[in-house]
Amino acid sequence: MRILVIEDEKKVATFIKKGLVEEHYAVDTAFDGEEGLYLSEINEYDLIVLDLMIPKIDGFGVLKKIRERKNNVPILVLTAKDSVDDTVRGLDAGGDDYLTKPFAFAELLARIRALLRRDKKEKESVLRIADLSLSIVTHKVMRQGKEIELTSKEYALLDYFMRNPEKVLTRTMISEHVWDYHFDSNTNVIDVYVNYLRKKIDKDFDPKLIHTIRGIGYMMKKE
Amino acid sequence: MVFRSLRFKLTLWYVLILGILLVSFSSLLYITLSRSLYRDVDNRLRSLAHLIATESGSPSSTFDFGKLDQAVRATLNLRPVGKFIQVLDGSGNVGEKSENLKNVQLPISLQALKNASKGFITFETVRTFGNTPLRMMTLPVIEKGNMARIIQVASSLEDVEDALRTLFIILVITVPLALLVASLGGLFLANQALKPVDHITQTARMITSQNLNQRIKSLKVKDEISRLIETFNEMISRLDQSFHQIRQFSSDASHELKTPLTILKGEVEVALRKERTSQDYEQILRSNLEEINRMSKIVDNLLLLARTETGEIRLFKEEINLSQIVSEVVTQLTKLAHDKDLQIVATNHHEDTLLYGDALRIRQMLLNLIENSIKYTEPGGSISVSLERNAPHSLPGKEKGSYDGVKIVVSDTGIGIAKEDQERIFGRFFRVDKARSGEQGGSGLGLSICKWIVEAHQGEISVESELGKGCRFIVKLPIHSHTS
Numbered sequence: 001m002r003i004l005v006i007e008d009e010k011k012v013a014t015f016i017k018k019g020l021v022e023e024h025y026a027v028d029t030a031f032d033g034e035e036g037l038y039l040s041e042i043n044e045y046d047l048i049v050l051d052l053m054i055p056k057i058d059g060f061g062v063l064k065k066i067r068e069r070k071n072n073v074p075i076l077v078l079t080a081k082d083s084v085d086d087t088v089r090g091l092d093a094g095g096d097d098y099l100t101k102p103f104a105f106a107e108l109l110a111r112i113r114a115l116l117r118r119d120k121k122e123k124e125s126v127l128r129i130a131d132l133s134l135s136i137v138t139h140k141v142m143r144q145g146k147e148i149e150l151t152s153k154e155y156a157l158l159d160y161f162m163r164n165p166e167k168v169l170t171r172t173m174i175s176e177h178v179w180d181y182h183f184d185s186n187t188n189v190i191d192v193y194v195n196y197l198r199k200k201i202d203k204d205f206d207p208k209l210i211h212t213i214r215g216i217g218y219m220m221k222k223e
Numbered sequence: 224m225v226f227r228s229l230r231f232k233l234t235l236w237y238v239l240i241l242g243i244l245l246v247s248f249s250s251l252l253y254i255t256l257s258r259s260l261y262r263d264v265d266n267r268l269r270s271l272a273h274l275i276a277t278e279s280g281s282p283s284s285t286f287d288f289g290k291l292d293q294a295v296r297a298t299l300n301l302r303p304v305g306k307f308i309q310v311l312d313g314s315g316n317v318g319e320k321s322e323n324l325k326n327v328q329l330p331i332s333l334q335a336l337k338n339a340s341k342g343f344i345t346f347e348t349v350r351t352f353g354n355t356p357l358r359m360m361t362l363p364v365i366e367k368g369n370m371a372r373i374i375q376v377a378s379s380l381e382d383v384e385d386a387l388r389t390l391f392i393i394l395v396i397t398v399p400l401a402l403l404v405a406s407l408g409g410l411f412l413a414n415q416a417l418k419p420v421d422h423i424t425q426t427a428r429m430i431t432s433q434n435l436n437q438r439i440k441s442l443k444v445k446d447e448i449s450r451l452i453e454t455f456n457e458m459i460s461r462l463d464q465s466f467h468q469i470r471q472f473s474s475d476a477s478h479e480l481k482t483p484l485t486i487l488k489g490e491v492e493v494a495l496r497k498e499r500t501s502q503d504y505e506q507i508l509r510s511n512l513e514e515i516n517r518m519s520k521i522v523d524n525l526l527l528l529a530r531t532e533t534g535e536i537r538l539f540k541e542e543i544n545l546s547q548i549v550s551e552v553v554t555q556l557t558k559l560a561h562d563k564d565l566q567i568v569a570t571n572h573h574e575d576t577l578l579y580g581d582a583l584r585i586r587q588m589l590l591n592l593i594e595n596s597i598k599y600t601e602p603g604g605s606i607s608v609s610l611e612r613n614a615p616h617s618l619p620g621k622e623k624g625s626y627d628g629v630k631i632v633v634s635d636t637g638i639g640i641a642k643e644d645q646e647r648i649f650g651r652f653f654r655v656d657k658a659r660s661g662e663q664g665g666s667g668l669g670l671s672i673c674k675w676i677v678e679a680h681q682g683e684i685s686v687e688s689e690l691g692k693g694c695r696f697i698v699k700l701p702i703h704s705h706t707s
Contacts, residue, residue, distance in 0.1 A: 009482055009485075009486070011486045011490070011510065011514075012482070012485055012486055012489060015486065015489040015490045015493050016489065018493055019489070019492075019493035019496065022493070022496065022497060080478050080481045080482065080485070081474075081478065083474075101481050101482070101484075101485040102481060102484040102485035102487075102488040102489070103485070103488075103489075104488070104492065105488075105489055105492035105493055105496070106492070
């Protein structure tokens with residue numbers, strides 16, 4: 001899951017990024033409205049965390065522009081003002097949820113999870129395919145009752161696969177949703193990580209879940 | 224409560240004054256009328272008595288005292304209705320009398336007799352005669368040196384007293400009635416006049432800090448009350464404005480404090496989610512300390528500004544050497560400037576510039592201004608601080624000859640300030656670019672404090688700037704001799 005954090009206060013942006021990366025999200029940061037809009041245009045994000053008081057273009061302006069582009073990415077609005085007026089304005093301009101500063105980090109995570117499963121059919125916090133399960137809260141991955149240890153990147157990759165079962169996922173899509181802005185698309189990093197993941201979840205188990213679609217990418221499905 | 228009300232007092236005064244007027248008028252009327260009525264009676268008695276005396280005293284008189292009534296009627300050609308006439312001889316014995324006296328006599332007092340013997344007229348009011356009081360005149364007639372006879376003429380006072388009694392009754396009834404009507408009318412008028420005052424009271428009572436946008440409804444007529452309403456409304460507006468400023472100030476202040484709080488809370492919470500290396504912890508603690516310092520600075524500045532408003536802060540003015548302070552501050556900030564790859568130059572054309580002021584505050588003001596310049600100037604730029612003595616004629620805006628001062632100019636090659644923002648930068652929490660000062664830990668209060676310090680020294684501060692080219696802060700301070 002790839003998240004864009006638009007926040008001018010560098011230290012706030014930094015700790016949000018650090019916390020989210022540790023939760024296996026791929027995170028980009030932008031320090032003003034212009035940069036944020038640019039990043040949201042060239043990349044496909046699963047969620048945007050947006051501070052309202054940012055320079056160049058303010059949060060309301062960013063919200064308006066993103067929605068004008070028919071981009072329905074969930075947007076979590078951060079605001080230091082706790083007046084009802086501001087909250088209402090933020091939500092009306094196209095924000096999906098809001099959080100007032102200072103906020104509890106656990107709450108930020110919970111709201112991000114809630115927004116990410118908003119469009120999904122099942123509202124459970126555990127994703128399942130065949131006998132494989134992944135808890136998006138505890139990050140515990142189990143297959144046939146055995147717990148599987150994954151690295152952060154492997155976890156992020158599996159999370160993306162399991163959120164999009166039975167869909168062909170191209171290398172570009174995978175890079176956009178699992179890796180951040182600094183990803184170098186000229187390498188075969190994705191194939192390497194998919195292989196790592198296969199070794200851990202498919203090698204000792206049946207049926208195999210990760211399938212290679214030659215020349216295009218990968219797909220997760222039960223046979 | 225009712226008796227203390229203005230309408231009651233107004234009515235009371237009104238009725239009291241009217242009462243005094245009515246009572247004086249009635250008394251005057253009564254007294255004047257009664258005097259004139261009594262005088263009329265006396266006059267008539269006197270003329271009748273003199274006529275009789277003259278007629279009867281003439282040598283060719285045919286006046287027959289034996290037939291008094293007829294004689295009077297015939298000679299005087301008049302018929303004195305309701306007049307009693309009695310004639311006494313020289314020694315006081317009753318002789319002839321008018322028929323209407325029948326068998327009674329008019330009394331004659333000793334005093335009247337004594338007066339008569341001396342030749343004087345006597346008027347008296349006799350109440351012992353019959354049912355009605357009687358006005359009586361006693362006139363002696365002197366012939367050849369001796370008192371020939373005494374003529375007594377009397378008239379009943381019944382008509383006069385009846386008239387006066389009627390008048391008295393009319394007055395006693397109408398005056399209180401008039402006062403009653405007047406007091407009701409007065410109360411009504413006072414009520415009418417004071418009704419808007421009740422309205423003002425009610426509205427004013429309802430107004431609290433929560434609904435200061437309310438106003439008292441103004442009247443169509445422009446009178447004293449409407450002026451009072453206007454005054455009230457203006458006062459409420461001023462209150463509204465200052466409440467708004469206070470709300471704005473506290474909201475700005477809390478917003479200012481929220482950023483460092485968000486960072487502290489967030490960094491610590493993220494740090495506690497996992498076990499970290501000691502380097503990580505150290506880095507987090509250092510960052511936390513930075514935020515704590517930032518908050519202390521904001522709180523200090525807020526307190527300082529709050530105290531300047533209540534006048535709790537006093538300047539400790541003494542003779543200070545401004546040149547020395549400027550060079551000290553510049554030296555102090557040189558490292559900070561060089562760290563950001565900025566040139567900093569101080570120019571001073573005078574070795575000593577003595578000023579009467581508060582060294583601590585002047586230093587604080589200079590620190591704030593120069594730090595600001597460092598903050599808003601990109602690496603590679605330069606900052607200059609100059610100190611000049613002003614000759615009096617160099618300040619055309621000031622009164623001639625009255626100004627002798629110094630000019631401190633802090634200029635930089637920084638990002639500058641847009642024209643529309645130049646007025647507002649001395650306001651609290653105003654920031655041209657929040658992001659830029661945020662990472663430097665500014666509080667948005669520095670220039671407010673500078674302005675206060677300069678003004679507390681009777682000086683002025685201004686800014687000249689062009690966006691993208693830098694800005695010049697100009698501080699003009701007057702040099703007062705410390706004896707003044």
